[in-house]
Amino acid sequence: MDRIRIVGGKTLNGIIPISGAKNAALPLMIASLLTDRTVTLENLPRLADVSLLVRILSNHGVDYSIDGRRQGEDPDSGQTVHMTAREIVDTTAPYDLVSRMRASFWVVAPLLARCGEARVSLPGGCAIGTRPVDLLLMALERLGASIEIDAGYVVAKAPKGLRGGEIDFPKVTVGGTHVALMAAALAHGTTVIHNAAREPEVGDLADLLTKMGAKIRGAGTSTIEIDGVARLNGAKHRVLPDRIETGTYAMAAAMTGGDVFLQGAQPEHLQAALDALELAGAHVESSPEGIRVWRNGNGIRPVDVETAPFPGFPTDLQAQFMALMTRAEGASRITEKIFENRFMHVQELARFGAHIRLEGDSAIIDGVPLLKGAPVMATDLRASVSLVIAALVAEGESMIQRVYHLDRGFEALERKLSRCGADITRISVGG
Numbered sequence: 001m002d003r004i005r006i007v008g009g010k011t012l013n014g015i016i017p018i019s020g021a022k023n024a025a026l027p028l029m030i031a032s033l034l035t036d037r038t039v040t041l042e043n044l045p046r047l048a049d050v051s052l053l054v055r056i057l058s059n060h061g062v063d064y065s066i067d068g069r070r071q072g073e074d075p076d077s078g079q080t081v082h083m084t085a086r087e088i089v090d091t092t093a094p095y096d097l098v099s100r101m102r103a104s105f106w107v108v109a110p111l112l113a114r115c116g117e118a119r120v121s122l123p124g125g126c127a128i129g130t131r132p133v134d135l136l137l138m139a140l141e142r143l144g145a146s147i148e149i150d151a152g153y154v155v156a157k158a159p160k161g162l163r164g165g166e167i168d169f170p171k172v173t174v175g176g177t178h179v180a181l182m183a184a185a186l187a188h189g190t191t192v193i194h195n196a197a198r199e200p201e202v203g204d205l206a207d208l209l210t211k212m213g214a215k216i217r218g219a220g221t222s223t224i225e226i227d228g229v230a231r232l233n234g235a236k237h238r239v240l241p242d243r244i245e246t247g248t249y250a251m252a253a254a255m256t257g258g259d260v261f262l263q264g265a266q267p268e269h270l271q272a273a274l275d276a277l278e279l280a281g282a283h284v285e286s287s288p289e290g291i292r293v294w295r296n297g298n299g300i301r302p303v304d305v306e307t308a309p310f311p312g313f314p315t316d317l318q319a320q321f322m323a324l325m326t327r328a329e330g331a332s333r334i335t336e337k338i339f340e341n342r343f344m345h346v347q348e349l350a351r352f353g354a355h356i357r358l359e360g361d362s363a364i365i366d367g368v369p370l371l372k373g374a375p376v377m378a379t380d381l382r383a384s385v386s387l388v389i390a391a392l393v394a395e396g397e398s399m400i401q402r403v404y405h406l407d408r409g410f411e412a413l414e415r416k417l418s419r420c421g422a423d424i425t426r427i428s429v430g431g
């Protein structure tokens with residue numbers, strides 16, 4: 001199992017190219033199940049979650065090919081892939097694959113819309129309610145599907161096809177909105193989604209579906225209307241830049257000091273996080289080519305944040321911002337409003353000497369002048385990268401275990417950081 005070793009204390013200076021967004025890539029790839037034509041995706045990141053989804057989709061009959069490297073191309077730049085689901089050979093998504101990545105549950109929508117049936121394992125094997133997909137299933141029912149739970153599997157059926165309907169989400173759900181969009185694209189008649197997620201990744205999926213021939217109005221707002229079509233075509237689409245990766249490196253730069261250019265980043269996709277960074281004392285300058293973030297001399301100011309659906313402060317940047325606040329000159333409060341118990345990083349950050357206490361859905365962070373290197377363990381994707389941010393300024397050596405969590409969502413993390421001056425190395429154990 002790989003580990004990452006970081007010796008803290010270096011400032012970050014240089015250019016970091018931003019990869020294609022994992023959270024856009026996954027639904028875009030799943031949308032290839034909706035058509036028998038080829039969907040070509042450019043700028044697809046090289047990530048463990050992408051590889052796992054390729055396995056899941058190929059099980060349903062998707063052919064997948066990757067373009068080779070082109071002359072002068074950076075080996076770390078995104079890949080161009082072609083995906084063709086000429087025939088769906090299997091409408092079952094088994095437990096051993098779905099349990100490893102929650103987003104793979106979303107295949108339920110295109111399988112149902114195209115084949116009239118889908119049998120998809122509940123993610124993580126947990127009951128609905130504790131790890132809910134209730135809103136995703138509600139959306140499919142509103143489009144005329146019958147849903148049963150059988151031995152840990154969701155069995156969704158619509159033998160005569162889905163029909164348009166009104167879907168009113170009681171709570172903003174990104175996955176629910178993706179599922180509703182994909183299902184409604186091939187339903188008979190018009191669907192209206194109320195309280196839809198406005199995250200940029202929803203807009204990216206709607207863009208691809210529109211190129212495939214779907215009739216969608218209002219994507220990016222909280223009311224989306226879809227006129228179903230009988231079939232969809234192939235299309236070519238470029239995955240949007242990863243706003244969570246962007247925000248992560250912006251916070252790393254604010255933490256270490258120095259001057260970093262986040263190449264290809266789109267500021268409008270993470271304005272709330274950039275605003276919080278400026279309040280914390282970082283300088284942020286946006287241009288059509290990307291975002292420059294720097295901090296010279298001044299200390300880090302404490303800033304309170306509360307996570308919210310887009311355009312609010314993203315839950316996927318909460319752990320990274322908390323890492324930054326551990327060094328602030330004063331106390332800050334971070335409130336998590338999207339997920340319960342998303343504070344697994346707190347006890348690991350404490351191993352560096354951070355002072356954090358939990359109060360319900362809030363963490364109160366008393367900034368300290370010095371963090372000290374420590375052995376720590378990655379617990380999940382976003383939590384693990386917060387440990388990297390802390391380790392970059394911690395005095396001495398830190399060793400991060402279980403870095404497969406990082407590989408799920410951060411492409412070439414140690415190369416991107418070491419090129420900017422960080423002392424970071426991957427230690428491959430047993431291979």
Ligand code: UD1
Pocket residue numbers: 022023024026102103132133134135136137171172173174175176201315316338339340
């Ligand atoms: C997506 C992102 C994830 C991000 C999250 C919120 C991907 C692959 N993942 O996850 O990185 O943290 O959005 O921005 O894009 N909920 C229900 N019932 C449901 C579905 C969701 O109660 O059927 C709840 C969830 O428990 C959570 C909230 O709704 O409290 C938002 O979850 P949701 O937006 O659906 O998250 P994901 O789409 O799974």
